[in-house]
Amino acid sequence: MGFFAKIKDALKKTKDAIVYKLNKLFTGGVLNDDFYDELEMILLSADIGSETTDNILSELKKAVDKKHITSTEQVRTELKRIMCETLDFELPEETYPLVILVAGVNGVGKTTSIGKLAYNYKKSGKSVTIVAADTFRAAAADQLTIWADRAGVRIVKQAEGADAASVVYDALQSAKSKGTQVTIIDTAGRLHNKVNLMEELKKIDRIITREFPEAMRLNYIVLDATTGQNALSQVDLFNEAIDIDGIILTKLDGTAKGGVVLGIAGEEEVPVVYIGLGEGIDDLEKFNASDFVSAIVDGE
Amino acid sequence: MGVFSGLGEKLKHVFDKLANRGKLDEYEIKQAMREIRIALLEADVNYNVVKDFIAKISERAKGEEITKSVTPGQQVIKIVNDELTDLMGAKNSKLEVSSKPPTIIMMCGLQGAGKTTMCGKLAALLKKQGKKPLLVACDIYRPAAINQLQVVGKNAGAEVFERGTQKPVKTAEQAVKHALSNGFDTVIIDTAGRLHINDDLMRELEDIKKALKPTEILLTVDAMTGQDAVTVATVFNERLDITGVILTKLDGDTRGGAALSIRAVTGKPIKFCGTGEKITDLEPFYPDRMAGRILGMGDVVSLVEKAQEAMDDEMMRKMEKRVRDATFTLDDFLIQFESLKKMGGIGEVMQMLPGMSKYNINDKAIDEKRIERFKAIINSMTPKEREHPEIVKSSRRRRISLGSGTSIQEVNQLLKQFEQTRDLMKKMKNNKGKLPF
Numbered sequence: 001m002g003f004f005a006k007i008k009d010a011l012k013k014t015k016d017a018i019v020y021k022l023n024k025l026f027t028g029g030v031l032n033d034d035f036y037d038e039l040e041m042i043l044l045s046a047d048i049g050s051e052t053t054d055n056i057l058s059e060l061k062k063a064v065d066k067k068h069i070t071s072t073e074q075v076r077t078e079l080k081r082i083m084c085e086t087l088d089f090e091l092p093e094e095t096y097p098l099v100i101l102v103a104g105v106n107g108v109g110k111t112t113s114i115g116k117l118a119y120n121y122k123k124s125g126k127s128v129t130i131v132a133a134d135t136f137r138a139a140a141a142d143q144l145t146i147w148a149d150r151a152g153v154r155i156v157k158q159a160e161g162a163d164a165a166s167v168v169y170d171a172l173q174s175a176k177s178k179g180t181q182v183t184i185i186d187t188a189g190r191l192h193n194k195v196n197l198m199e200e201l202k203k204i205d206r207i208i209t210r211e212f213p214e215a216m217r218l219n220y221i222v223l224d225a226t227t228g229q230n231a232l233s234q235v236d237l238f239n240e241a242i243d244i245d246g247i248i249l250t251k252l253d254g255t256a257k258g259g260v261v262l263g264i265a266g267e268e269e270v271p272v273v274y275i276g277l278g279e280g281i282d283d284l285e286k287f288n289a290s291d292f293v294s295a296i297v298d299g300e
Numbered sequence: 301m302g303v304f305s306g307l308g309e310k311l312k313h314v315f316d317k318l319a320n321r322g323k324l325d326e327y328e329i330k331q332a333m334r335e336i337r338i339a340l341l342e343a344d345v346n347y348n349v350v351k352d353f354i355a356k357i358s359e360r361a362k363g364e365e366i367t368k369s370v371t372p373g374q375q376v377i378k379i380v381n382d383e384l385t386d387l388m389g390a391k392n393s394k395l396e397v398s399s400k401p402p403t404i405i406m407m408c409g410l411q412g413a414g415k416t417t418m419c420g421k422l423a424a425l426l427k428k429q430g431k432k433p434l435l436v437a438c439d440i441y442r443p444a445a446i447n448q449l450q451v452v453g454k455n456a457g458a459e460v461f462e463r464g465t466q467k468p469v470k471t472a473e474q475a476v477k478h479a480l481s482n483g484f485d486t487v488i489i490d491t492a493g494r495l496h497i498n499d500d501l502m503r504e505l506e507d508i509k510k511a512l513k514p515t516e517i518l519l520t521v522d523a524m525t526g527q528d529a530v531t532v533a534t535v536f537n538e539r540l541d542i543t544g545v546i547l548t549k550l551d552g553d554t555r556g557g558a559a560l561s562i563r564a565v566t567g568k569p570i571k572f573c574g575t576g577e578k579i580t581d582l583e584p585f586y587p588d589r590m591a592g593r594i595l596g597m598g599d600v601v602s603l604v605e606k607a608q609e610a611m612d613d614e615m616m617r618k619m620e621k622r623v624r625d626a627t628f629t630l631d632d633f634l635i636q637f638e639s640l641k642k643m644g645g646i647g648e649v650m651q652m653l654p655g656m657s658k659y660n661i662n663d664k665a666i667d668e669k670r671i672e673r674f675k676a677i678i679n680s681m682t683p684k685e686r687e688h689p690e691i692v693k694s695s696r697r698r699r700i701s702l703g704s705g706t707s708i709q710e711v712n713q714l715l716k717q718f719e720q721t722r723d724l725m726k727k728m729k730n731n732k733g734k735l736p737f
Contacts (some may be wrong), residue, residue: 041347049527050341107412107522134575138416138451139444146443160451222414228344228526230554241536251411254495256528279411279441288352 031064031075037102039079046259046296049229052266057080080293086262087289089271091246094182096126097215098170099208103201103242104222105234106189109250111140113222113276115147115184115243116284117248126181131171132157132163136188144186144230145152150281154180165203166189172211183215205242220273222248223260235264251289253277257296305522331360332376336595343555343594346530346709359382370674376447384463388570388587395422395571396543398515402434402479403486409474409520409566410532411493414548416445418520418574419490421582424484427457428523434484436475437462438508439492449490454650455579459484468492469507496535501617509540518571521558523547529558529642530565537566548574549584628722630686637671673706674714676713678702689715 036057043053048066056079063069063078100117104110114130121128124170130148132155134140141157148155156171169187187204190197208217221238223231238244251259252275261272333354338349361379369680392535397403398434405422407415416439423433439445446462455458461475472489477485489508494501509517519542521529536542545562550573559570565602680703685692692700692715700706 044341044347045527047344047528050338081353105524105552107414109412115417136454137448139447143442188327191549193553194551224524226520226522226526226532227524228529228554228558229342230344230524230552231526233553251495254410254528255497255531256526260526283696 004098029186035072036061043259046257047228048231049263051250052263055266056086056262073222073299076297080290080297083262083297084289084295087272088290089265089269090268091273093161094218095216097175097179097212098182098218099175099212099215100182100184100220101187101205101208101242102220102222102248103187103238104183104189105191106137108189108222108224109145109149109184109229109276110134112279113248113250113274113284114144114184114282115151116276117274118148118182118184119151119155119186119281120284121182121245122151127179128153128182128184129178129180130155130182130183131165131168133163133171134186134188135160135164135167140186140188147281164200165207167206169205169211172208176212183212191235195287198237198241198300201238202241202281219243220246220247221270222250223258223261225249226254226256227260229235229260229263230261231260232267235268235270237271239268244268244270246271247276248272248276248284250276253283259296303713310712317708326362329358329376330436332355332361333358336376336380339595340557340560343557343596344524344529344561345557346527346561346564349561352564353387363677371611372537377595380595381588384560384591384594385588388560388590394584396515402476402486403516404476404489404512404514405516405518406489406491406505406508406514407518407520407546408491408536408542409493411442413520414523414574416448416452416490416601418546418582419488420456420550420579421574422456422488422533422572423453423458424456424551424579425582426526431486432484433458433486433488434479434489436458436483436489437472438468438489439493440465440468445490445492452579453692469502469511472508473511483579496532497639498604502535502539505540514691516641518542518544518546519562519568520546520548521562523550523556523558523573524552524554527560527561529561533562537568542566542568544569544571546570546572546574551575555596556590557594559590560594584681586631628728630678630681630689630718631683633718633721634686637675669732670710673710675703676704676715677714679703689718 001138039060040053040057044050044055048056060075063082064075067074067078068080069075096254102110102114106113111134114129117127118130122256125217128151130140130144130151130153132144135158138160141160145155145157156167156174158167158170164187171183171185174180183289185208187201188197190201192198205219211291219242221235227234235244235247247261247264247270249261249272251256256277264270265272269297272286272292273289275284275292277283329617337350337354339354345353357380360383361376384491395405407419416503419435423435426433429664433456435449435456437449438444439449446464449462450460461471461478463471463474468491475489476487478484488537489512491505491508494505496502508514508569517540519533519536519540521533525532533545545559545566545568547556547570550556562568563570570587570590573583573585575581575583671677677700680700681692684699685696692711697708697711701711704711
């Protein structure tokens with residue numbers, strides 16, 4: 001199933017309610033306060049957040065005035081344009097060797113995403129090593145090993161409770177000597193307000209810069225689409241610690257809309273790079289702003 | 301938290317221009333409700349729940365007399381706080397115990413909510429209460445989930461029952477038999493995380509329920525969940541008729557509005573909260589405290605309780621007296637640092653203070669390492685110096701910095717911070733110990 005069909009499928013079954021509302025909204029009626037109230041409700045219930053919703057709506061109203069828009073259908077197009085513009089980023093071209101550091105709070109789906117990511121690179125013919133630097137959570141390395149087997153890639157790990165930074169150090173030495181093209185590092189889930197754990201992450205980040213300066217670096221944060229406005233705080237603090245290059249937005253196959261990324265894109269200027277749509281190894285897709293927005297606003 | 305600031309402060313702003321008068325007028329109420337609405341939405345309370353709630357509060361606020369002693373802002377907050385607390389249930393509930401053993405607790409929830417970790421915490425709690433819990437591994441889908449439960453069980457000192465990847469219903473049934481013949485009084489069933497819209501997996505839970513008739517069916521929910529909490533909770537409740545909710549990851553900086561949404565749509569009590577990575581980080585749920593947290597007003601009660609746990613009464617009385625007499629010394633400062641540590645670190649404490657949630661608790665000023673260094677500095681002082689910090693001049697400072705392995709700048713910082721703290725305490729004393737809202 002291609003990306004478009006898949007996201008359509010994943011989002012469709014769950015977005016019927018919102019789509020119904022939007023269709024009702026956009027096909028009938030006039031552009032009055034009730035119309036905008038309804039629109040506000042739809043954006044808010046997609047976790048877009050009150051501030052970002054206000055911003056989107058005021059920009060929408062401005063555009064409607066300026067372009068003398070009178071039909072609700074045109075408003076829909078305008079709304080999508082505004083949402084898309086916020087989410088659309090130019091991503092840097094990847095070069096190899098590449099080191100991807102994956103971080104995030106507990107339970108967002110880091111390990112699963114890494115399994116899928118490794119599979120993607122492997123499928124495109126790259127040599128891949130994944131690194132089990134989550135030495136904290138019970139059986140985390142076991143879980144990653146199973147994903148490594150599924151993806152058919154190499155894994156570097158140590159015993160539970162080992163120093164995460166030293167696992168990373170070892171892995172980088174071996175990646176250098178073996179000429180591995182893509183190294184993906186799994187880290188322990190940590191709440192962004194735990195100073196010590198964030199310091200540990202900074203240390204890992206420093207080690208990569210120091211030990212493998214010739215590699216291209218990408219730091220990803222994994223966000224659970226079910227998360228509400230706290231995602232802003234997560235990206236803010238992780239970004240402060242290790243300079244986040246992109247977001248992997250997981251669990252979009254549920255009923256959550258993941259709208260909080262609009263606020264994040266606006267405030268933190270961190271792009272969404274991938275979306276997770278299930279538990280299968282090929283359920284990770286490149287993010288596409290217009291598909292994402294269209295899936296929310298049109299349901300198709 | 302950065303992006304959020306306390307509702308208390310925002311409301312103060314709304315009412316700042318007003319002197320105390322007899323009644324809240326409609327315009328002011330409308331302004332205040334706007335702020336409350338934003339605060340609740342930013343705390344991730346579901347949109348529809350917010351709407352109903354605001355309507356209820358506005359109605360109540362209209363006729364309200366303003367008591368002389370409080371500001372209109374405080375009055376409105378009190379109404380909001382009362383109603384919120386009320387909505388979240390009167391008090392925390394305990395785990396039900398089955399009259400016919402074993403008591404069966406079935407855990408369920410989305411992926412990554414923290415079920416497995418929570419199973420371990422519950423087992424540890426039950427063990428502490430003198431019970432004999434059995435953990436049952438029914439997550440046959442996630443790679444290494446059984447291993448994780450085994451490690452968690454080992455930490456909790458509880459036996460883990462597993463039958464590999466055979467059908468979860470069968471494993472659960474065998475586990476109950478095993479519990480009966482081996483004297484386990486409580487069976488905790490860890491199920492796989494699943495999406496509420498995955499019909500097959502939801503049916504699997506229904507099957508386990510039918511076969512075991514659990515005493516408790518607890519829905520585990522990540523406290524950071526957004527608007528979708530309502531959908532998730534509604535579906536789980538409709539299909540399983542859950543008996544309660546456990547909120548996890550409350551040690552983060554989330555305001556936790558999901559708690560309110562879930563309570564509002566299911567009517568089921570929130571029984572416990574997960575508040576950390578350690579197996580003992582499990583707390584009963586207190587609706588009043590949660591209300592304060594959602595409103596961004598801090599959790600003063602929890603803080604006071606934690607402080608009481610960390611400092612014994614005698615020490616408290618002494619400290620209080622010293623604050624009162626403004627004879628607070630560096631020794632007291634040291635005791636404070638130590639009790640802070642017992643209270644779970646400064647980050648956790650800051651989080652609970654009113655008005656503090658807006659400060660970034662990642663701030664270097666409260667770095668735990670720095671506190672360790674401050675302790676070293678105080679430990680390098682003579683008793684006389686601790687009593688009278690004002691005598692610590694340049695040569696003493698040099699000696700202290702050498703003795704504690706820190707820099708003179710750090711010694712200076714500590715002394716300055718101490719001075720500020722003492723000033724603050726004097727101010728609080730003049731304020732009769734009332735915290736500014």
